[in-house]
Amino acid sequence: MPDGDTRNVLEVRGLRTVFETRRGEVHAVNSVSFEVKPGELLGVVGESGSGKSVTMMSLVGLLPSPPAEVREGKVLLDGEDLLQVTPARLRDIRGSDVGFIFQDPMTSLNPVFTVGFQIMEPVRRHMGLNKKQARARAIELLELVGIPGAAGRLSDYPHQFSGGMRQRVMIAIALACDPKVLIADEPTTALDVTIQAQILEIIEDLRSKLGMAIVWITHDLGVIAGIADRVAVMYGGQIVEHAEVFPLFNDPRHPYTRALLKTIPTVSGKRAAKLQVIEGQPPMLGAAPTACAFRDRCPLAFERCHAENPQRETVGPGHDVACFHPLAHTAKEGAA
Amino acid sequence: MLTFTIRRLLFAIPTLLFIALVIFLLLELAPGDPMANVPLTVPPEIKEQMRQALGLGEPVHIRFWKWIVQFFWVEPLNVFDYLFDTNFADGRLRIISWQNRAPVFITIAERIPQTLWVVGTAYLVAIAIAIPVGIYSAYRQYSAFDQVGTFVTMIGFSVPPFFSGVLVIIIFAVQLRWFPSIYDTRLVVDSWESFGMQVRQMFLPVMVLALQITSQLSRFMRASMLDNLNQDYVRTARAKGLREKTVVLVHVLRNSMIPVVTVIALGVPAIFGGAIITEQVFKVNGIGQLLITAIQANDLPMVQTLTFIFAVLIVLFNLIADVLYGILDPRIRYD
Numbered sequence A: 001m002p003d004g005d006t007r008n009v010l011e012v013r014g015l016r017t018v019f020e021t022r023r024g025e026v027h028a029v030n031s032v033s034f035e036v037k038p039g040e041l042l043g044v045v046g047e048s049g050s051g052k053s054v055t056m057m058s059l060v061g062l063l064p065s066p067p068a069e070v071r072e073g074k075v076l077l078d079g080e081d082l083l084q085v086t087p088a089r090l091r092d093i094r095g096s097d098v099g100f101i102f103q104d105p106m107t108s109l110n111p112v113f114t115v116g117f118q119i120m121e122p123v124r125r126h127m128g129l130n131k132k133q134a135r136a137r138a139i140e141l142l143e144l145v146g147i148p149g150a151a152g153r154l155s156d157y158p159h160q161f162s163g164g165m166r167q168r169v170m171i172a173i174a175l176a177c178d179p180k181v182l183i184a185d186e187p188t189t190a191l192d193v194t195i196q197a198q199i200l201e202i203i204e205d206l207r208s209k210l211g212m213a214i215v216w217i218t219h220d221l222g223v224i225a226g227i228a229d230r231v232a233v234m235y236g237g238q239i240v241e242h243a244e245v246f247p248l249f250n251d252p253r254h255p256y257t258r259a260l261l262k263t264i265p266t267v268s269g270k271r272a273a274k275l276q277v278i279e280g281q282p283p284m285l286g287a288a289p290t291a292c293a294f295r296d297r298c299p300l301a302f303e304r305c306h307a308e309n310p311q312r313e314t315v316g317p318g319h320d321v322a323c324f325h326p327l328a329h330t331a332k333e334g335a336a
Numbered sequence B: 001m002l003t004f005t006i007r008r009l010l011f012a013i014p015t016l017l018f019i020a021l022v023i024f025l026l027l028e029l030a031p032g033d034p035m036a037n038v039p040l041t042v043p044p045e046i047k048e049q050m051r052q053a054l055g056l057g058e059p060v061h062i063r064f065w066k067w068i069v070q071f072f073w074v075e076p077l078n079v080f081d082y083l084f085d086t087n088f089a090d091g092r093l094r095i096i097s098w099q100n101r102a103p104v105f106i107t108i109a110e111r112i113p114q115t116l117w118v119v120g121t122a123y124l125v126a127i128a129i130a131i132p133v134g135i136y137s138a139y140r141q142y143s144a145f146d147q148v149g150t151f152v153t154m155i156g157f158s159v160p161p162f163f164s165g166v167l168v169i170i171i172f173a174v175q176l177r178w179f180p181s182i183y184d185t186r187l188v189v190d191s192w193e194s195f196g197m198q199v200r201q202m203f204l205p206v207m208v209l210a211l212q213i214t215s216q217l218s219r220f221m222r223a224s225m226l227d228n229l230n231q232d233y234v235r236t237a238r239a240k241g242l243r244e245k246t247v248v249l250v251h252v253l254r255n256s257m258i259p260v261v262t263v264i265a266l267g268v269p270a271i272f273g274g275a276i277i278t279e280q281v282f283k284v285n286g287i288g289q290l291l292i293t294a295i296q297a298n299d300l301p302m303v304q305t306l307t308f309i310f311a312v313l314i315v316l317f318n319l320i321a322d323v324l325y326g327i328l329d330p331r332i333r334y335d
Ligand SMILES: Nc1ncnc2c1ncn2[C@@H]1O[C@H](COP(=O)(O)OP(=O)(O)OP(=O)(O)O)[C@@H](O)[C@H]1O
Pocket: A019, A021, A026, A028, A046, A047, A048, A049, A050, A051, A052, A053, A054, A055, A067, A284
């Protein structure tokens, strides 16, 4: 594991993303800050609609604009602010320095082009390889993600692969140009459990081999516990708690995190429900928050929670929480 | 794919025979007497003789069989003779028009060039305009371009050619005198000057037809592009850092073209069908006009043959559309 003095490869500060829809603004991401170091895996959890995907897509300009608008913040990739660079520079970064894996491998590949073509595309675009070199690289990548008979499968179409194999192809594409940061947006949610385990194994293996930083979005706290170094919990477009894995699972301080942990099913290996077991609805934010986003569902809410939006405060080494009433370690049993 | 095509071709034979029978029987049932135009002064015995001479005395199934033989055997032989200067077809009776007593295929062959020139050109013009317009309107959905496009398309959809045709004749032929209002079939294109004349006389009917076809096709292209622009694979393509042009014109377009190509192929028989109304308005004596006059004159062999040719083309282009679909979409497997 990398220690404290390694530089952050990706550093996000005060990111704010707003959708301008016909029915008014939707403040999907509100002052989100996080960072990852090379070789580190940051898990991001939160229920549906908490802004996980929008946050990650904002980093490299993947959101359609309009309606999306990144209003504030800094996204420093090795010190270069991606929110300030030209669109052309951003395209150079996408697919080379920053790789993306998406949730649904069934629809994320273009059905009418061969898998080989789709893997070679970023390689040729970013690394300037010729056809032959790109082909060799594509075979190498398919072998890396464990697709048997790689050379023979380049001319196959996505529909000729199973879901798990397609997700491996997606990983191969994301890793094509040796990215510094890999962003995986629920890469295993659409797969069944055994395949999910295989994909996790591949990612773990590649992380140690290639040493890139990984941001892993998921609903599944069980997965996070297994692979993450640190975890950020998102709610209402904000990070409400952030800590290393062990403290987060052992000593959750935010009432939302605590509620989340209760939703983990007891039978190990079984996939977590969509985290909607917590009573109430996630908020729809029509304006920048002026109160705690969790107040309507929080058992501990008091006046201040309705008047002010809590900021992240350090409560322990590498552990911070955005709550006026952080549950003390000892109060754990009694509260919530 | 090859076996699929062969199987489909074989399957087309009974289909076509059945269609032929239906057309034949329908026309048999249709009211109308081929002798209706014969002057009343002609005595009934003579009329009966004329009837016999046209082969109307024989039972239905015999006449159907004769027509089938003529269509599938005698007429192809004649084409062969014409092409290779042989005389296999000598002495065999061709399908004869009741109107002018000439073989119907000769009349059709005379009329086809006009139709192909006017309707075919309109089709090509429409494709050439509709595809880029559809792509751009979808990519810039709700932009000024898209709004104007939607408006023009609506007009193209809702204004029928018998109105727009007359309108452009009044404006551009009668008032402005830029283009002739009547299509002159006798014009022989043998110089740049006569070519210019041909272009000018084609211009108005082509535009009237192209407006209609472009409207339909560009809407279809736009819808197909919009379907695909929101797909996950488009996000993947962008996440790879591909240029926007590559994302849209390679990834999205390749998928969007699949249904559009099919629709274009399915529309080809309509070109041969001619544009009945537009041909009437501009006095283009193409296939559409031929069909109308044949119907009016109760010329059954001509109507039968033309209708059946359309049926053959429709069956054929359905097959072509299916094959194209299989070629364009790797997910389709025909076996
Ligand atoms: N195109 C859009 N227009 C308007 N609002 C949007 C748009 N895309 C996302 N949002 C809003 O942004 C918020 C965050 O969505 P996001 O997709 O980031 O959630 P998520 O945490 O990734 O959820 P999931 O777990 O379901 O993937 C949602 O509340 C959604 O309403």
